[in-house]
Amino acid sequence: MIWVGWRQQRLETAIAAGVLLALAAVAIPAGVHMASVYAHEHLASCVGNAESSACGLATGSFQTRFVGVNLLFTWSTLLPAVAALLLAAPFVLDLDSGTYRLFWTQSITRRRWLAVKLGFGVIALAAVTGGLTVLAMWARAPLDHSGGRMGSSAYDAEGIVPLAYGLFVFGIAVALGALWRRIVPALLLAFVAYVIGRAFMDSWLRERLLAPVKSTWQLAGQHGPNLDRALVIDQFLSDKSGTRIATAFRPCGSTSSGFLTHTNAVCAQPLARGAHAYMTAIYQPASRFWELQGIEFAIVAGIGALLVLLAAWWTQRRVA
Amino acid sequence: MTAALETRALGKRYGSNWALHECDLAIPEGSVTALVGPNGAGKTTLLQLAVGLIAPTTGTIEVLGHDARAEPLHVLPHVGFVAQDHPLPRRFTIAETLKLGRELNPTWDDALAERRIAELGLSRRQRVGTLSGGQQAQVALTLALAKRPKVLLLDEPVASLDPLARREFLSGVLQAVTESGITVVLSSHIIADLERICDHLIILSRGRTQLVGAIEDILAGHRLLTGPRTSPGGVARVHDVIRESHTERQTTLLVRANGHVYDADWQLHEVDLEEIVLAYLGHDGGVAETEPAAVAAR
Numbered sequence: 343m344i345w346v347g348w349r350q351q352r353l354e355t356a357i358a359a360g361v362l363l364a365l366a367a368v369a370i371p372a373g374v375h376m377a378s379v380y381a382h383e384h385l386a387s388c389v390g391n392a393e394s395s396a397c398g399l400a401t402g403s404f405q406t407r408f409v410g411v412n413l414l415f416t417w418s419t420l421l422p423a424v425a426a427l428l429l430a431a432p433f434v435l436d437l438d439s440g441t442y443r444l445f446w447t448q449s450i451t452r453r454r455w456l457a458v459k460l461g462f463g464v465i466a467l468a469a470v471t472g473g474l475t476v477l478a479m480w481a482r483a484p485l486d487h488s489g490g491r492m493g494s495s496a497y498d499a500e501g502i503v504p505l506a507y508g509l510f511v512f513g514i515a516v517a518l519g520a521l522w523r524r525i526v527p528a529l530l531l532a533f534v535a536y537v538i539g540r541a542f543m544d545s546w547l548r549e550r551l552l553a554p555v556k557s558t559w560q561l562a563g564q565h566g567p568n569l570d571r572a573l574v575i576d577q578f579l580s581d582k583s584g585t586r587i588a589t590a591f592r593p594c595g596s597t598s599s600g601f602l603t604h605t606n607a608v609c610a611q612p613l614a615r616g617a618h619a620y621m622t623a624i625y626q627p628a629s630r631f632w633e634l635q636g637i638e639f640a641i642v643a644g645i646g647a648l649l650v651l652l653a654a655w656w657t658q659r660r661v662a
Numbered sequence: 663m664t665a666a667l668e669t670r671a672l673g674k675r676y677g678s679n680w681a682l683h684e685c686d687l688a689i690p691e692g693s694v695t696a697l698v699g700p701n702g703a704g705k706t707t708l709l710q711l712a713v714g715l716i717a718p719t720t721g722t723i724e725v726l727g728h729d730a731r732a733e734p735l736h737v738l739p740h741v742g743f744v745a746q747d748h749p750l751p752r753r754f755t756i757a758e759t760l761k762l763g764r765e766l767n768p769t770w771d772d773a774l775a776e777r778r779i780a781e782l783g784l785s786r787r788q789r790v791g792t793l794s795g796g797q798q799a800q801v802a803l804t805l806a807l808a809k810r811p812k813v814l815l816l817d818e819p820v821a822s823l824d825p826l827a828r829r830e831f832l833s834g835v836l837q838a839v840t841e842s843g844i845t846v847v848l849s850s851h852i853i854a855d856l857e858r859i860c861d862h863l864i865i866l867s868r869g870r871t872q873l874v875g876a877i878e879d880i881l882a883g884h885r886l887l888t889g890p891r892t893s894p895g896g897v898a899r900v901h902d903v904i905r906e907s908h909t910e911r912q913t914t915l916l917v918r919a920n921g922h923v924y925d926a927d928w929q930l931h932e933v934d935l936e937e938i939v940l941a942y943l944g945h946d947g948g949v950a951e952t953e954p955a956a957v958a959a960r
Contacts, residue, residue: 343766345761346766349758349762350751353753439752440747444749444802444805445766446715447715447738447743447745448738449735449766449769449809451734451735452734
């Protein structure tokens with residue numbers, strides 16, 4: 343069954359690996375170039391150096407210059423889902439086309455067939471998502487060093503979360519495939535479920551996985567926490583206790599990427615009147631990266647693993 | 663004589679509908695049995711139950727003395743199964759399809775498989791998806807035969823084939839039977855084909871067995887009676903009337919004779935298998951239940 347399992351999924355594995363290689367072909371030269379610029383302009387020393395406006399400008403222009411790399415990795419976060427759909431296809435296709443009847447009437451148990459088909463899919467998926475993680479963590483190093491990796495294009499491409507989403511989509515696809523035995527709707531619906539799940543996690547649940555940190559500081563004179571690398575959930579003018587002051591003030595830049603939080607403070611300053619103006623930030627500090635990844639992995643990969651088991655159980659017991 | 667396939671009170675229900683109900687059968691080793699019935703009669707259900715693809719709702723089914731669901735590795739290596747529409751992985755070449763058989767079956771006979779492929783005039787490099795329906799059926803049969811099975815179960819293997827491919831496929835089956843004496847159960851609704859290669863018959867209709875027995879005995883036991891128009895009352899008291907038809911002046915009865923028919927009022931004719939099968943399939947009344955012993959006593 344080992345050879346058969348591999349024979350049935352080698353095309354899909356090759357396509358997924360090909361997409362990863364194409365990504366690497368763009369990301370590796372870009373990463374090398376970016377790293378040399380980062381070193382050449384001594385930008386590493388600017389991290390956390392909020393006072394220096396020269397640093398702020400240089401970091402800002404670096405990040406603007408390489409926004410394309412950032413965008414590339416934002417799109418690369420789709421790779422785990424695409425790979426999962428590809429690698430779930432051989433399993434669902436056997437159920438759809440009826441060839442499972444051929445396999446289950448050879449001299450092997452249904453359990454063995456399930457173990458090979460689903461096991462090989464998961465192994466190949468882990469390899470592809472692992473490749474993405476390594477590539478992203480290497481190529482994005484300068485961007486992560488200056489801007490942190492709490493934004494989606496880093497967070498969803500690095501660490502263990504890509505594997506989690508891969509398993510999530512794989513689980514949905516094989517479970518729908520087992521119940522429905524129609525490959526096209528099963529894979530389409532799995533992708534739709536992925537988009538909804540990702541959007542929900544990225545925009546709402548992730549910042550709530552751990553109780554965020556709330557920090558209030560006086561605008562005149564005091565320096566707030568360094569939010570360059572943090573996941574900023576909210577930032578506003580407040581009184582001393584951190585209660586929001588109703589104001590027309592709006593942050594000048596994005597608060598989620600952590601890129602432009604310097605500018606927020608700069609923007610706010612002319613508006614701040616006297617020593618009574620305070621700024622409050624609610625955020626997940628960059629140091630929580632692995633903790634958040636661990637929790638998110640447990641939830642998302644856990645759902646995926648349960649769905650894979652459901653597919654296996656259903657196929658073992660119910661499919662004829 | 664032991665039974666290659668034996669069922670006891672076997673039933674399979676889908677929702678509120680019994681696909682197979684109260685089925686008692688014993689198919690003797692070495693026989694070639696035709697499983698006949700209209701679509702939805704339960705033929706596929708019976709064969710899938712035999713090989714463990716589905717589980718029975720009631721009763722038991724054993725192949726070579728084992729339950730395929732409970733002990734798949736006591737049954738599957740000895741059973742060649744060709745499912746309806748003979749599914750094969752379309753992306754595989756023929757060589758890869760044979761490798762699949764070799765990988766998944768401990769008793770695989772590579773020489774037999776290669777010989778059959780050569781005899782069929784197929785190239786090992788051809789992809790299964792590019793073959794005709796008849797060729798795919800032949801490849802699926804090759805896969806089943808090269809397991810060196812003791813029992814061969816074929817579910818509507820020729821339904822989608824043209825007459826020539828049908829003939830060639832059945833010749834392949836017949837050749838395997840004469841070479842190795844395996845037990846074959848073959849479902850179909852094309853009766854003429856079955857008559858050529860089968861020695862036993864099971865008629866299934868609406869989930870129940872209508873007639874079970876050796877074809878020889880079935881032919882000997884049925885007679886067509888014609889006589890002046892009358893009600894079949896007298897005959898029906900002694901024999902089972904399977905079908906009656908009337909014209910203005912004449913009555914025709916197809917009966918299963920219990921002993922000889924001695925009535926001077928009736929003319930007796932022999933009746934062929936197709937007519938018997940059609941009579942049973944159109945027969946709505948009390949089902950002529952036969953005992954499994956009728957089959958076992960070949």
